[in-house]
Amino acid sequence: xxxVTQSQPEMSVQEAExxxxxxxxxxxxxxxxxxxxxxxxxxxxxxxxxxxxxxxxNATENRFSVNxxxxxxxxxxxxxxxxxxxxxxxxxxxxxxSSGSNYKLTFGKGTLLTVNP
Amino acid sequence: DAGITQSPRHKVTETGTPVTLxxxxxxxxxxxxxxxxxxxxxxxxxxxxxxxxxxDKGEVSDGYSVSRSKTEDFLLTLESATSSQTSVYFCAISExxxxxxxxxxxxxxxxxxxx
Numbered sequence: 001x002x003x004v005t006q007s008q009p010e011m012s013v014q015e016a017e018x019x020x021x022x023x024x025x026x027x028x029x030x031x032x033x034x035x036x037x038x039x040x041x042x043x044x045x046x047x048x049x050x051x052x053x054x055x056x057x058n059a060t061e062n063r064f065s066v067n068x069x070x071x072x073x074x075x076x077x078x079x080x081x082x083x084x085x086x087x088x089x090x091x092x093x094x095x096x097x098s099s100g101s102n103y104k105l106t107f108g109k110g111t112l113l114t115v116n117p
Numbered sequence: 118d119a120g121i122t123q124s125p126r127h128k129v130t131e132t133g134t135p136v137t138l139x140x141x142x143x144x145x146x147x148x149x150x151x152x153x154x155x156x157x158x159x160x161x162x163x164x165x166x167x168x169x170x171x172x173d174k175g176e177v178s179d180g181y182s183v184s185r186s187k188t189e190d191f192l193l194t195l196e197s198a199t200s201s202q203t204s205v206y207f208c209a210i211s212e213x214x215x216x217x218x219x220x221x222x223x224x225x226x227x228x229x230x231x232x
Contacts, residue, residue: 004159033219045207045223091159097219102167103148103211104175105221107159 002027002094006108013082014116020067021077021111023092029053033095034068034075035105040088048090051075053097082115089113120144123208123224130231136195138227140208142188148211149191150221153177153204160207166191198231205229 003026013019025034036048051059051068058066063083067076079086092108095101120143130136140149148167152160152175162175164183172183180202182194195202208224 006159035220037223043205043226045209045226047220047222050220095219095221099213102165102173103213103219103221104150104162104165105152105160105209107152107161109157109159 002029002096002106004092004094004106004108006090006092006111008111009109010112010114012114012116013079015082015084017082018078018080019082019113021079021090021092021113023075023077023108025073025075025092025094027073027094027096029096029098031097033097034066035093035095036064036066036075036077037091037093037107038086038088039091039110040085045091049077079113084115084117087113087115121208121210121222121224123206123227125227126225127228128230130198130229132199132231133197136198136229138193138206138208138229140191140193140224142191142210144210144212144222145188146210146212146222147188149185150209150211151175151181151183151191151193152207152209154207154226155204163193163206195229198229200231203229203231 034051038046063080094106122141150165151163166172166185206227209221211221
């Protein structure tokens with residue numbers, strides 16, 4: 001079974017600064033996807049960024065980027081130029097990419113990020 | 118936004134009563150999931166469906182049952198609610214895509230309180 005570990009229950013950052021959220025995972029699979037989801041106080045689960053394990057290039061989406069280290073099974077999220085609207089719970093998630101897996105997600109416990117003005 | 122609607126959005130019920138939560142999608146996605154979210158646990162999979170009438174258990178399925186009679190609807194039933202089932206419940210849908218774009222889309226969540 002896969003496990004996802006987020007070792008930082010809470011973090012805070014000043015507006016306009018950069019912050020990195022950590023995620024490690026454990027799997028014996030070679031083909032999989034990794035995701036970061038954001039959950040603001042509205043409770044909505046919003047996909048922030050996705051990474052395919054077969055791609056060596058790190059994914060980026062505007063101010064959000066990842067550092068994907070497949071051998072180390074590490075998948076950290078970097079948020080640049082932090083904004084007040086980035087305040088949310090962030091979840092790291094793992095999905096096996098084979099149809100036999102039924103594309104289920106395994107989540108970490110989350111990191112609560114607070115952006116301070 | 119993906120067309121996923123959960124109902125009800127909030128519910129308070131008494132211990133021992135049956136409760137059914139509904140997830141309705143308009144995306145024609147094959148896969149549907151029910152997760153529960155609890156502080157300190159993240160989201161955990163309760164049950165999932167890989168087609169009409171095809172369902173299976175997740176990691177925290179005890180006390181829950183599901184049904185999927187149509188592609189668009191996935192029902193989660195608590196046969197006899199207990200206080201440990203007080204939680205926020207999320208429905209999600211997924212459809213495998215080529216090019217690595219498989220992802221899950223989530224409903225708005227249902228906050229269930231069992232008193």
